[in-house]
Amino acid sequence: MPADHRHDGARQRTAVSAVRTVPDACPGAWRRHDAADGALARFRPVGGAVGADELRALSRAATTGGSPLEITSRGSLQVRGLTADAADALAEELRALSSGPAPLLDAQGRDLPCSVVASPSGLLDAAAATLAGALRGRTDVPGRLLVALDDGTGDVAGLGADVTVAGGRLTLADTPTDRASDDPAALALAAIEAFLEVRDGAWRVAEVGADRVLSRVTGRYRSLSERYRPVGAGAATREVTPRLGEIDTATAAVLADLADAGAVLRVTPWRTVVLRDLADTDAALARLDGLVETGPSPWSTLSACVGAPRCARSHTDVRGDLARAVAAGRAGGLLPAHWVGCSRACGTPAGPVAVVEGTPDGTYRTIVRAGRVTP
Ligand code: SF4
Numbered sequence: 001m002p003a004d005h006r007h008d009g010a011r012q013r014t015a016v017s018a019v020r021t022v023p024d025a026c027p028g029a030w031r032r033h034d035a036a037d038g039a040l041a042r043f044r045p046v047g048g049a050v051g052a053d054e055l056r057a058l059s060r061a062a063t064t065g066g067s068p069l070e071i072t073s074r075g076s077l078q079v080r081g082l083t084a085d086a087a088d089a090l091a092e093e094l095r096a097l098s099s100g101p102a103p104l105l106d107a108q109g110r111d112l113p114c115s116v117v118a119s120p121s122g123l124l125d126a127a128a129a130t131l132a133g134a135l136r137g138r139t140d141v142p143g144r145l146l147v148a149l150d151d152g153t154g155d156v157a158g159l160g161a162d163v164t165v166a167g168g169r170l171t172l173a174d175t176p177t178d179r180a181s182d183d184p185a186a187l188a189l190a191a192i193e194a195f196l197e198v199r200d201g202a203w204r205v206a207e208v209g210a211d212r213v214l215s216r217v218t219g220r221y222r223s224l225s226e227r228y229r230p231v232g233a234g235a236a237t238r239e240v241t242p243r244l245g246e247i248d249t250a251t252a253a254v255l256a257d258l259a260d261a262g263a264v265l266r267v268t269p270w271r272t273v274v275l276r277d278l279a280d281t282d283a284a285l286a287r288l289d290g291l292v293e294t295g296p297s298p299w300s301t302l303s304a305c306v307g308a309p310r311c312a313r314s315h316t317d318v319r320g321d322l323a324r325a326v327a328a329g330r331a332g333g334l335l336p337a338h339w340v341g342c343s344r345a346c347g348t349p350a351g352p353v354a355v356v357e358g359t360p361d362g363t364y365r366t367i368v369r370a371g372r373v374t375p
Contacts, residue, residue, distance in 0.1 A: 024203050026143025029091045029104070029111040036312040038065060038081040041090060044111060046102035047118030047128030047149065048075050048266035048274070052259035053097050054104050059252030061090040067310065069252060071245035073303070073347055074115040074146060075269040077104075080310060101129035110137035114145035117159065120266035120274035121237075123151040130185040140196055144203040147192065149184050159269055160350040162205040163191040170217070172210035179217055190217050236278040238285060241293040241300050244319060245271030251291040258284055271303065298332020303349060307341040307358070314341025316358040331356075335368075 025033070032039040043058070050058075055069075058077055062069040065081030072078050079090065095109040102125065105111050112135055118128040127149055135141060150157040150166035157166040164171040165188045170179040172191060181187035194216035195205055202208045242251060255273060259265050263284070264276040273292070278284045285294045293299050305311065307318025318341045325331035331339075337354040340346065345355050348369070355367045 024142050024144045028113075028143065029094065030088075030109070032082070032084075032087050035080060035310065037067070037310045039084060039087045041079050041082060041087045042072070043077045043079075043094070043104045044115050045075065045077060045104060045267055046112065046116055046132040047125055048120055048268055049102040049125070049128075050077065050104065050265050050267060051097070051100065052256040052265075054094060055247075055252050055256045055259070055265070057090065057093045057097065059247065059249055059256075061086060062247075063249050068246035068248045071242065071247065071267050071271040071273075073269055073271065073349055075117045075267050075271075076115060077267060080306075101126070102132060106136055108137065112136060113138050113141040114143055114147065116147045116149070117156050117161070117269050118149040119151035119153055119155050120239075120268055120276075121151050121153070122264065122266075122276055124149045124184060127183075127185040127188075131188055134185070134189050135192070141192065142199070142203040145192070145195070145205075147188055149188065156269060158351065162195065163188050165191075172213050173205040175210035175214075177210070177214050177217075179214070236281055237274060237276045238278060238281050238294075239268075239272050239274045240285070240288055241272045241297055242291075243293065243299045244302070244304050244322075247273075248291070251288070254287050254291060258287070298326050300332075301334065301336045302326070302332055302339070303336070303347065304339040305341055305346045307339075311341060313344065314358065315360050316341055316362065318358060321358075321364075337366075339364075 027033040027040055027042040029041060029043055032041050058069050058079060061082065062079045064086060065079055067080040070078040091105065094105045098105055098107045112132055116128055116132055118124045146161040148156040148159050148161035148164040150164060152167035157164055160174055162173055165184040168180050168182055168184060170177045170187055170191055195213045197216050198208050198212050205213050255265060258275060261279060263278050266274040268274060275284060288294055302322065304318050304322050308314035308316055318339050322331060322339045331337060335352065335354055336349060337356055338348050339356045341358045343357060345357065348355055353369050355369055356364050357367065358364055
């Protein structure tokens with residue numbers, strides 16, 4: 001993965017809030033968020049995995065809803081503008097498509113209760129699937145919880161996840177620990193169970209403190225009998241960048257065709273699609289050229305909230321404004337920039353970022369932030 005996706009993850013955090021008194025309202029396959037443009041359904045791929053037929057189903061539903069299929073900052077896939085019946089039909093279609101170790105929904109229709117991201121190299125696919133199997137359908141896991149399995153490259157270790165296992169070592173809410181295992185799924189699950197024991201309504205590890213969680217992580221995972229060593233990744237891998245994580249119908253069709261031909265698809269928390277095991281990398285990129293960014297691009301450091309007209313709070317058409325700014329050469333530099341339609345700044349990524357905020361008078365103001373602003 002590009003070096004700018006990698007972070008040292010060395011930030012320290014302490015407990016930041018009192019115990020929550022309400023459950024989180026994160027949407028899922030069956031629980032939707034009512035947005036201005038209709039129901040929003042979110043699907044959490046297991047380590048970014050999505051199959052060809054799943055992608056086609058999601059794309060068809062997104063088209064019906066009037067919006068592109070979206071990749072979120074947690075590597076989830078999001079469909080907007082649905083009616084309740086259409087959302088039910090989509091979930092049911094995905095349930096019927098269930099196959100392999102990492103379907104979006106399993107044969108019982110169960111999705112993941114929280115996000116499980118993994119390095120897209122494939123080295124931790126089996127661990128992600130094992131962890132997902134232990135979490136599916138659970139109602140005691142808050143949707144805000146983020147779990148990251150990193151293969152040692154650091155590509156998902158800097159996401160500020162509640163539970164990170166990187167190179168076999170456990171980090172809790174950016175606090176490195178001395179716990180390690182040669183079984184990343186077991187170690188992550190032990191940490192999740194420990195958090196559930198002490199959370200008392202909290203949504204995230206930082207809310208109760210990493211130390212309290214760590215004190216309960218004992219005896220349920222195999223010790224590090226030998227140093228964790230990921231094996232080498234395959235060579236026929238390419239990464240492409242849909243602008244703002246939007247996968248339109250034509251792009252979804254090409255990606256699904258490539259998957260039918262043997263490619264393995266992984267969506268990432270940095271809103272890209274990694275294609276592994278490509279039979280012909282040049283031919284694949286040629287098919288995707290013009291649909292997504294296939295090389296260096298100003299869009300690789302840009303993100304945006306949904307904005308108007310799909311969000312009623314937005315002061316402006318954020319994504320349209322951003323596209324015009326990119327075309328004019330006024331956006332897209334080394335510092336990540338996140339454009340938003342109001343001061344809520346939804347989806348602001350972790351790490352240093354320029355938040356470009358729409359204001360009621362139609363102008364934008366820019367605020368440079370040094371770290372995470374949305375829990
Ligand atoms: S930042 Fe404001 S305009 Fe953008 S999605 Fe959030 S609430 Fe809507």
